[in-house]
Amino acid sequence: MSNKVLIYSRFPKAMLVRIGQRFELLDTAGKPPNEVLAADQLSEVAAMVTAGATQLGAAQMDLMPKLGAIVCYGTGYDGVDLAAAAQRRIAVAHSPGANASSVADIAVTLMLAVTRRLLPADDYVRSGGWSSAKPSPMMRPQAGMRGRRIGVYGMGEIGRKIAGRVAAFETEVGYFSRSRHDVPYQYLPSLAALAEWCSVLMIAVRAGVDTHHAVDAAILGKLGAGGYVVNISRGSVVDQKALVAALADNTIAGAGLDVFEQEPHAPDALTAFPHVVLTPHIGGHTLESHTAMQDCVIANLDAFFAGRPLAYPV
């Protein structure tokens, strides 16, 4: 069996060092494989590593006739056409939970930063506004965490870790997911009920066709003028146009976003707002989490090349 591994998404080189020590990599740097590699190179590809959110359909798979495994670096696999992979007997695997702590941390970071207006506060100090006692409407006191109702949408590993963290801030935690879980938080029967109930909606649901644009204008309206959205899942879960409109007309109070509909791109309408905090999809971007995700990728590839079932199948 050929042992070439195609790197399908654009990854920083540092993330590929350990994987490259064990497997022969063909790095497309995020470009379409057939633009970068010749047909005979593609014909030797036995497995590939992708970022999970990157679109990967039948046409791309068919460029690599010997492809046997698609390994997602991270938890998500929403970009992978699972039906097309199954038809071609290509196994799909991911890195479940490897980045959950790191992603939950960034969710809480965004929640705290946007509700306490951290960026305007830092700017107020640096610009000299504080020392000159310049009046600043952005610096008016806001509600703190104690007694706040925090709604967690999705109760997978990341949702649980978010809930555990925010509960320590003397908040009330509620959640909605497809099924009830054995967790010490109030279950709300729908996303609409959760949005009505909470003042911060933390989006931790798995992306897919059933959650596409689940957070739309109606949900944002239920969240209301004192409400915040924090999204660390995928941009596709939120109707970004509706979110921009809700932020522009103060239907909601603010948003903390680590993910966007078209990455790596946050629209100008979003980047102009003072009441948002925007991060470049760095939820899983810590040293430990990269190590843990690489461990999963390596375990998946080791199993594949040894002819065993993948270590963390989707």
Place this chain on the structure above:
Amino acid sequence: MSNKVLIYSRFPKAMLVRIGQRFELLDTAGKPPNEVLAADQLSEVAAMVTAGATQLGAAQMDLMPKLGAIVCYGTGYDGVDLAAAAQRRIAVAHSPGANASSVADIAVTLMLAVTRRLLPADDYVRSGGWSSAKPSPMMRPQAGMRGRRIGVYGMGEIGRKIAGRVAAFETEVGYFSRSRHDVPYQYLPSLAALAEWCSVLMIAVRAGVDTHHAVDAAILGKLGAGGYVVNISRGSVVDQKALVAALADNTIAGAGLDVFEQEPHAPDALTAFPHVVLTPHIGGHTLESHTAMQDCVIANLDAFFAGRPLAYPV
């Protein structure tokens, strides 16, 4: 008895509305009382409200011969010369614990923001660096929270609330304070030992002569190149010149500061750093916390004017 209440520090008007509904206020807006008020007005002052950190010594007290109570808005009373007040039989009271949750929240906000480089990350998105894949050394992955050792200096009400919050991030929590407490965290026998042990030093100790510049060059050196300082107590606890030097030569990795040696002023040397997060002493600045602090101020003044002992004496 005269019932005039002098407002000694500069407070936003909104913070004085409830107090002004119950007592007759003489607001100096932070200026020396004898520059703003005539001697006969000062002679009618029976009680005063101060911000606690504002310097208030014998000379100021002697401007108000009928002064019987000094009421601090907030937990701190480090600016009040307690010996001078005692000599003059002036009672001193504060607002213990009223802002503890809110201050603990901002401590964790600063910790998360500075360790995950939130401000450079937001700037990377807004400036277009992300969408153009501009290389950014500031965006390299950092250590996350899981498994981190967080050191809490001071185990009063705020220190406990900080410890409870950070423990939920899968960290190891240690502390140093004058005495051991019945808390589920490791006790370190000195501030130096705590700094040596932890990677984030959270300063929550009460300010005073015994803690003045407690966090100095030697302590920062023990914290080391991967270490962070977060200060939500008082600027006086940190040797600010030593901190600036440690940030400039990468003796430590960064700092999150809500308090400064000369407020409202953060020196240019600090505001120029990308690896700090600076907030304008907003730790206790939430709606609930202002309400709770005003409740304490009113309870203290009510008791004083009814001839009872102050509700929350220092």
